[in-house]
Amino acid sequence: MRIGELARRTGVSERSLRYYETQGLLRAQRTPGGHRDYGEWAVDRVVRIQTLYAAGLNSEKIAQLLPCMKDEDGRPNEVATPKLVDELTAERARINRMITDLIRSRDVLDEVIDTASAVTSGPHA
Amino acid sequence: MRIGELARRTGVSERSLRYYETQGLLRAQRTPGGHRDYGEWAVDRVVRIQTLYAAGLNSEKIAQLLPCMKDEDGRPNEVATPKLVDELTAERARINRMITDLIRSRDVLDEVIDTASAVTSGPHA
DNA sequence: CTTGAATCTGACATTGATGTCAACTTCTAC
DNA sequence: GTAGAAGTTGACATCAATGTCAGATTCAAG
Numbered sequence: 001m002r003i004g005e006l007a008r009r010t011g012v013s014e015r016s017l018r019y020y021e022t023q024g025l026l027r028a029q030r031t032p033g034g035h036r037d038y039g040e041w042a043v044d045r046v047v048r049i050q051t052l053y054a055a056g057l058n059s060e061k062i063a064q065l066l067p068c069m070k071d072e073d074g075r076p077n078e079v080a081t082p083k084l085v086d087e088l089t090a091e092r093a094r095i096n097r098m099i100t101d102l103i104r105s106r107d108v109l110d111e112v113i114d115t116a117s118a119v120t121s122g123p124h125a
Numbered sequence: 126m127r128i129g130e131l132a133r134r135t136g137v138s139e140r141s142l143r144y145y146e147t148q149g150l151l152r153a154q155r156t157p158g159g160h161r162d163y164g165e166w167a168v169d170r171v172v173r174i175q176t177l178y179a180a181g182l183n184s185e186k187i188a189q190l191l192p193c194m195k196d197e198d199g200r201p202n203e204v205a206t207p208k209l210v211d212e213l214t215a216e217r218a219r220i221n222r223m224i225t226d227l228i229r230s231r232d233v234l235d236e237v238i239d240t241a242s243a244v245t246s247g248p249h250a
Numbered sequence: 251c252t253t254g255a256a257t258c259t260g261a262c263a264t265t266g267a268t269g270t271c272a273a274c275t276t277c278t279a280c
Numbered sequence: 281g282t283a284g285a286a287g288t289t290g291a292c293a294t295c296a297a298t299g300t301c302a303g304a305t306t307c308a309a310g
Contacts, residue, residue, distance in 0.1 A: 111195065160276065
């Protein structure tokens, strides 16, 4: 498929897809005329990339991580080096802190929302 | 206390504390000479601000939200308007998506880390 | 062949909290 | 009162993914 279809199917802009390529996250075959040509695997790949970006990993880490993830054949292409494992462990801790924080913030929002709802619907006691 | 101490106690840079003030998030008394003078309450306030920033809320939302949060006296100063409640509900949904995503990413990291550990410690079967 | 849609590259802009630096002022301890 | 630490404002830089635009090329369908 070409970049437009991949963008549509993943919800990621063409701009970003091209950027991923420059970051070594997403390779593409080229047509004789130079247009990118992606296989079906690209959809999963882009979703993975997005998920990892959302978790606060940067391009470099993702580029190192992707080949260590299980592929559609159920096995990774590479195994993480000790150095990478260290970095990923640190990322994991950061993600845990982030989750804790998000839950705390969500609780705050819930409280404020609940309070407002209780007031606008009128005191019941 | 003055800005240096507040920065030290909260782990937030003086630069950021001044920025919070411009965003209407943190008020300060001033000494006759113009130096900021914070009460004890400021420590909690800054921690809250940080937590909300970490959850992806921007200054404007935080500024609206803070007065609706329970204070040290256990009751909010303001109640969220319906419009704000709508926005906060949207933020809540976003936060939930973010948490889901973070957990997924954490699982991925765990898998990669476990795989690498299993390999470097030698296959046991 | 032609035409319009899609894609290409490259450059520049944006965002928003924070870093950093400069020049000046205030505070505090002696 | 003086020195040095700490604070003040204002300006400019940064980061990293993404938006946007321009000009040129390719693709696909008639």
